[in-house]
Amino acid sequence: MTEFGADAQTMSLVAFIAVITVTLLVCVMTGPDDNDLAEFYTGYRSLSPVRSGLAIAGDYISAGTVLGTIGIIALLGFDGVTLTLSTVLSLVLMMFLLAEPLRNTGRFTTGDVLTRRAPGPAVRITSALVTLAALLPLVVFQLAGAGDLLAVVLGFHSGGFKTGSIVCLGLLMIVYAALGGMKGTAFIQIVKTVVLLGAATAIAVLILARFDFSPSALLVAARNGSGAGDAYLAPGLQFAGDGLDMIGTQLTVVLGAAVLPHITMRMFGSRGTAAVRRSLSWAVSTVVVTCLLLTVIGFGAAAIVGHKDLVAGDPQGQTAFLMVSQAVLGADPTVAETLLFTAVATAVFLTLLASVAGITLACANTLAHDLVAHGLRTSELKASTETAVARTAAVGVGVVAIAIAAGARHLNLQALLTLSFCVGASAIAPALVYSLFWRRYSRAGLLATLVVGTVATLVLTAGSTLVSGSPRSMFPDVDVNWFPFTTSGILSIPLGFLAGWLATVAGGGDAAERVRRYDEVEPLILAGAPAGAGADPH
Secondary structure, eight states, rough: OOOOOOHHHHOOOOOOOOHHHHHHHHHHOOOOOTHHHHHHHHGGGGOHHHHHHHHHHHHHHHHHHHHHHHHHHHHHHHHHHHHHHHHHHHHHHHHIHHHHHHHHHOOOSHHHHHHHSSSSHHHHHHHHHHHHHHHHHHHHHHHHHHHHHHHHHHOOHHHHHHHHHHHHHHHHHHHHHIIIIHHHHHHHHHHHHHHHHHHHHHHHHHHHHTTTOOOHHHHHHHHHHHGGGGGGGGGGTTTTTTTTHHHHHHHHHHHHGGGGGHHHHHHHSSSHHHHHHHHHHHHHHHHHHHHHHHHHHHHIIIIIHHHHHHHHHTOOOHHHHHHHHHHHHHOOOOOHHHHHHHHHHHHHHHHHHHHHHHHHHHHIIIIIIIIIISSSSSSSHHHHHHHHHHHHHHHHHHHHHHHHHHHHEEEEOHHHHHHHHHHIIIIIIIHHHHHHTTTOOOOHHHHHHHHHHHHHHHHHHHHSSTTTTSSTTBTTOOOOOOSSSSSSSSHHHHHHHHHHHHHHHHHHOOOHHHHHHHHHHHHHHHHOOOOOTOOOOO
């Protein structure tokens, strides 16, 4: 891959510094008071549906989604498009099935929703640990890729620069999460979403203009540039024709993407039932438009850059967005084209920054609220103390993520991204569905769902080719591969649902009490949250 021009690199660096300065200033100005717990966790539910929807879309469209989707489509064609459709379908399912019940039965975290049905410290502690299992790999994956991406943009390819980029981005995410809380991270997500939409639209239009705005001509050129021939536009290229592997991957994305805790926490920040519906409408619309643009850019990368150069830039296609932007702007761009590349680079930078900040906040919230305030303590914490714990937790999570990402940046960490989605699909999704819609669901069933779904995902992922046994594995020189599928979802998702059902049916206990507790929650699920519904059940 050729270097970007000096003007583009200089303008990108200036833009990065400006973004950091402005967003830090806004986080400080809008940050919650030290003793205001509700403001830290929900921003006083002050966001309008439009802004809330853009923030949800921003959290949902992570750096992995943007860069990974473009890369997969560029390298694998049809299979990448189906993954994109699965991503959209996941948010649609959230909108129609879970959004309102989550808003009505929750307060600050997913643990609040689960303890509506099964109060107690065991559920709180388990919920916190599962949240960390789902989100910590995701933030490490995105941080580890930051060094390589910033090196591509700015032209500094030393190992020290890449490690320094990870550390700096990690420190920024800590500051945003600890100082800004829900409102501060929402602002970053909104700005990121707007900039990304603008930059992606401009690049997509330039790509289509290359082919006289003919989608069929673009697809033909993408097929020719893919190196895979007709297989590029047919299903199965990613999975070597294994239909079960494809089904498992699609199911994992559909069930896992929208229930990850950094997405569900945005539901608790909506003003009410009507507001959460409108917010999700804006979020779904934004995600649909964004995914359409990413699809055009992905095919454009295959058509214009070509498979060989894409793989040379990054074997996973993570730099495809930047490479095709450079290609359509040309070797001698005008001032306007240089500004456009700067916008693309800024969009990538903001996507990385906003994604890791939102995930860090979700981890901090569950550590402070579920683990410390209600899991390990029997007496209630003061609001100021819990806020301080949440900020300290943000620092702790950030430091751990920085250390792991910096140490593992030379590895292929695709397994971590897959692991996060699989935990969401195998543990969190069945726990939420059962808790919200199954009258007989018990505490034993809930714990079994969370534990079995998470453990099954960890064990099966460890035995997959994402971890070992392949040149593109996390550990290519090791071979302990025994699980034949790309994701664990084909097996771990049924295990999560089955474990919850079996433990509930076989566990006995007071069925009448379970039904009574569900009858208390059901009006919130079906009709909306009345005054006081946000009270914490511990």
